Amino acid sequence: MDLRLSADQVAFGQAVRSLLDSAGGTLVARRFAAGEPTTAVDLWRELAAAGVPGILVPEDRGGLGLGLVSAVPVLEELGRALAPGPFAETYVLAAAAFSRMSDPAAKARLADIASGSLRVGLCFGGEAHLVRSSQGARLFVADALAFYPAHVDLLAIDVADGSSEGSHLVFVRRDSPGIRFDARTPVDPSVGIGLVWIDGPVMSPDTIECDPAGSRRAIDAFRVALACMLVGTMSRVLELSTDHAKTRTQFGQPIGRFQAIKHRLADMYSAVELSRSLCYDGALAIEEGRSDLAAAAAAAKAFATTSSLRVCLDGIQVHGGLGFTWESDMHLFLKRARSWEHYGGSPADCLDAMKLEVT
Amino acid sequence: MDRAYGAEAEAVRIRFRRWLGDHLPAGWTSGKREIPKHPAEEDRFLRRWAEDLARGGWAGMAWPAAYGGRDAPLLEQIVLEEELAHVEAPHFVNFVGTNLVGPTLIALGSESQKRTYLPRILSCEEVWCQGFSEPNAGSDLAALSLRAVPDGQDLVLTGQKTWTSFATIADRCFLLARTGIGARRHDGITALIVDMRQPGIEVRPIHQINGSRRFNEVFFSGVRAGRADIVGEIDRGWSVAMTMLQFERVALAAQVFALRNSLTRLVRTVERATRTSEAAAVRRRTVAEFVVRCRAVEALFYRHLSEQIHGVALGPRGSLVKLVVTELHKELAGVGVGLMGSTGALWDDEADPLVARWRDVWLTSIGYTLAGGTSEILRNLVAERILGLPRDLRD
Numbered sequence: 001m002d003l004r005l006s007a008d009q010v011a012f013g014q015a016v017r018s019l020l021d022s023a024g025g026t027l028v029a030r031r032f033a034a035g036e037p038t039t040a041v042d043l044w045r046e047l048a049a050a051g052v053p054g055i056l057v058p059e060d061r062g063g064l065g066l067g068l069v070s071a072v073p074v075l076e077e078l079g080r081a082l083a084p085g086p087f088a089e090t091y092v093l094a095a096a097a098f099s100r101m102s103d104p105a106a107k108a109r110l111a112d113i114a115s116g117s118l119r120v121g122l123c124f125g126g127e128a129h130l131v132r133s134s135q136g137a138r139l140f141v142a143d144a145l146a147f148y149p150a151h152v153d154l155l156a157i158d159v160a161d162g163s164s165e166g167s168h169l170v171f172v173r174r175d176s177p178g179i180r181f182d183a184r185t186p187v188d189p190s191v192g193i194g195l196v197w198i199d200g201p202v203m204s205p206d207t208i209e210c211d212p213a214g215s216r217r218a219i220d221a222f223r224v225a226l227a228c229m230l231v232g233t234m235s236r237v238l239e240l241s242t243d244h245a246k247t248r249t250q251f252g253q254p255i256g257r258f259q260a261i262k263h264r265l266a267d268m269y270s271a272v273e274l275s276r277s278l279c280y281d282g283a284l285a286i287e288e289g290r291s292d293l294a295a296a297a298a299a300a301k302a303f304a305t306t307s308s309l310r311v312c313l314d315g316i317q318v319h320g321g322l323g324f325t326w327e328s329d330m331h332l333f334l335k336r337a338r339s340w341e342h343y344g345g346s347p348a349d350c351l352d353a354m355k356l357e358v359t
Numbered sequence: 360m361d362r363a364y365g366a367e368a369e370a371v372r373i374r375f376r377r378w379l380g381d382h383l384p385a386g387w388t389s390g391k392r393e394i395p396k397h398p399a400e401e402d403r404f405l406r407r408w409a410e411d412l413a414r415g416g417w418a419g420m421a422w423p424a425a426y427g428g429r430d431a432p433l434l435e436q437i438v439l440e441e442e443l444a445h446v447e448a449p450h451f452v453n454f455v456g457t458n459l460v461g462p463t464l465i466a467l468g469s470e471s472q473k474r475t476y477l478p479r480i481l482s483c484e485e486v487w488c489q490g491f492s493e494p495n496a497g498s499d500l501a502a503l504s505l506r507a508v509p510d511g512q513d514l515v516l517t518g519q520k521t522w523t524s525f526a527t528i529a530d531r532c533f534l535l536a537r538t539g540i541g542a543r544r545h546d547g548i549t550a551l552i553v554d555m556r557q558p559g560i561e562v563r564p565i566h567q568i569n570g571s572r573r574f575n576e577v578f579f580s581g582v583r584a585g586r587a588d589i590v591g592e593i594d595r596g597w598s599v600a601m602t603m604l605q606f607e608r609v610a611l612a613a614q615v616f617a618l619r620n621s622l623t624r625l626v627r628t629v630e631r632a633t634r635t636s637e638a639a640a641v642r643r644r645t646v647a648e649f650v651v652r653c654r655a656v657e658a659l660f661y662r663h664l665s666e667q668i669h670g671v672a673l674g675p676r677g678s679l680v681k682l683v684v685t686e687l688h689k690e691l692a693g694v695g696v697g698l699m700g701s702t703g704a705l706w707d708d709e710a711d712p713l714v715a716r717w718r719d720v721w722l723t724s725i726g727y728t729l730a731g732g733t734s735e736i737l738r739n740l741v742a743e744r745i746l747g748l749p750r751d752l753r754d
Contacts, residue, residue: 001368001434002361002669003662069360242746256748259739265746266738270683277658278651284360299651351647356626 013073033189048116079232121152138200298353444616490534550596569722675744
């Protein structure tokens with residue numbers, strides 16, 4: 001019985017934190033938001049040099065060949081810094097999907113993920129259909145959103161099919177004819193966002209189609225990855241709010257002495273630790289192929305979604321008026337949490353994945 | 360990382376499960392869980408159950424072998440709690456004795472105290488209660504004022520304790536008394552062993568909101584305790600009490616497993632309630648939310664357990680699971696009662712047993728957010744000792 005990270009896993013997380021801090025922490029997100037993506041691109045290069053993108057990629061494809069548990073602290077750090085970039089989509093969703101495939105195109109893409117030369121985005125919301133006919137397969141996507149559409153090379157789409165799983169992942173080249181992006185303004189300034197329209201035929205030899213079961217497993221891992229990043233975001237909010245409560249004085253004392261503030265911070269700490277615990281369990285369940293892994297992953301995402309919204313709102317409360325300014329980072333964290341509410345599956349979808357069993 | 364109990368703990372589980380099957384009252388595991396209603400008969404029933412557990416070698420198994428235990432590791436103790444919860448076994452009335460007083464005497468007691476009391480605690484021949492809280496000393500325990508005044512070889516006790524569980528059954532009381540005034544309020548407190556079967560002690564059951572009378576007020580008037588029954592040093596009992604409180608970790612496991620039972624009951628209740636209801640989807644999602652939150656609490660519990668098993672002290676983090684499990688249980692049980700519809704307004708044990716069960720679980724769960732540290736105090740502890748926020752202003 002040991003539900004702790006190993007010393008090596010902790011050390012990897014700390015190394016990523018140092019890297020992100022040296023890059024400027026949330027400054028990278030702010031520069032990206034201001035329309036200067038170069039700092040983010042530099043960061044992606046540094047992460048690649050440190051081997052981070054290949055964390056789940058098998059060693060014979062140039063990756064680190066580690067399990068999802070090892071990715072947990074790394075993803076937390078990326079969330080903590082609000083680092084802009086499709087990390088969960090590339091390092092986890094795509095790597096997990098491609099690792100289970102024998103398709104040579106998928107295997108080749110794994111090496112590109114590990115080297116940092118491939119970035120993957122994921123469509124969410126809207127509608128996606130794959131129509132097969134004698135002329136081949138045609139993809140139709142309407143009103144979907146994708147993060148970082150200008151910066152990804154591959155776009156993943158979860159298309160409805162007739163299978164028992166209901167859908168499967170298709171990865172198409174972003175520069176395929178028939179794909180149109182409308183760049184839009186995101187609520188979360190640290191991301192890029194765009195509307196995606198696809199009007200057939202983008203299914204080419206380059207297109208990678210993952211089987212339904214493999215797609216579900218990749219999405220399970222992706223849910224845990226998003227949850228881990230949200231835990232990182234939440235824990236940074238807690239840290240900043242605690243520091244603020246210790247230093248901000250009113251009525252002759254630090255506001256953290258008042259129970260209303262103190263108790264709110266205690267509840268924020270609870271939410272972070274409970275969320276983190278579900279991430280550990282979800283990652284472990286996936287690594288072990290446990291029979292309840294889908295529920296464990298869904299639970300991690302559902303709980304992190306609810307908790308991060310509450311924690312980020314509480315963080316603003318603790319900061320008082322300061323928390324309502326654009327200059328404070330507090331709104332960036334809140335907007336990240338909000339934007340991801342339906343990402344990786346809506347809260348309702350995640351709850352529906354829970355099995356109501358009598359133990 | 361792994362969540363398995365391991366072969367040794369699982370072997371203990373199988374042995375204990377078989378023992379329970381053989382020793383629980385007839386029909387217990389198939390749902391006939393009847394405890395005598397009359398207080399004196401109930402006390403006798405529970406006392407016999409404690410003696411049975413002791414005879415089976417299950418009480419005090421964590422004690423060192425030198426004192427009659429078998430040095431059972433923490434994980435095996437957790438397994439026991441899990442199995443007891445699984446069958447909703449009767450209360451173990453000597454919990455204070457075997458889990459709190461025993462380990463405290465082993466750590467801090469005199470040789471004479473160990474020789475005299477430990478064997479009788481282990482066999483449950485003597486049942487113990489804990490005399491800490493007073494009407495004016497609940498969260499602020501250091502404000503206690505029950506006096507113990509020296510008189511020759513004895514100390515004479517005058518005052519009152521409250522919230523003393525199983526005091527009607529208890530043979531001995533481990534209590535905290537004020538013996539002096541020191542520079543700090545925590546100084547001048549002495550930990551004492553008191554014989555409950557002597558004149559001058561009056562036990563008055565407290566009628567709790569769940570109908571139970573498990574807790575009591577205990578009045579002391581001219582009660583004597585020998586100097587040999589001082590645990591640790593006179594006036595230095597606060598640290599003895601703090602040592603004792605750290606042994607409460609197994610009780611927390613019982614809370615986590617009780618929550619699991621309530622979640623199972625909630626799932627069954629929803630299955631029953633949605634057969635005819637149009638709100639099935641809404642109810643299912645409500646329960647699914649609780650499944651998620653209960654998973655989170657269990658995962659946190661096992662993370663903390665992992666630290667303890669591998670020799671890492673939890674320190675103030677120990678307050679966190681108690682805070683979240685008790686508050687979650689209260690909320691879940693409230694939903695359970697709500698699912699009973701209008702019948703939730705009935706206090707009628709002859710009606711649907713499920714209604715009675717939810718009522719009892721809910722009302723009892725309220726008590727657990729108050730006993731052993733109120734949620735408000737625990738939030739203070741988390742904020743001050745983990746997050747490092749400044750302490751409340753106080754005298």
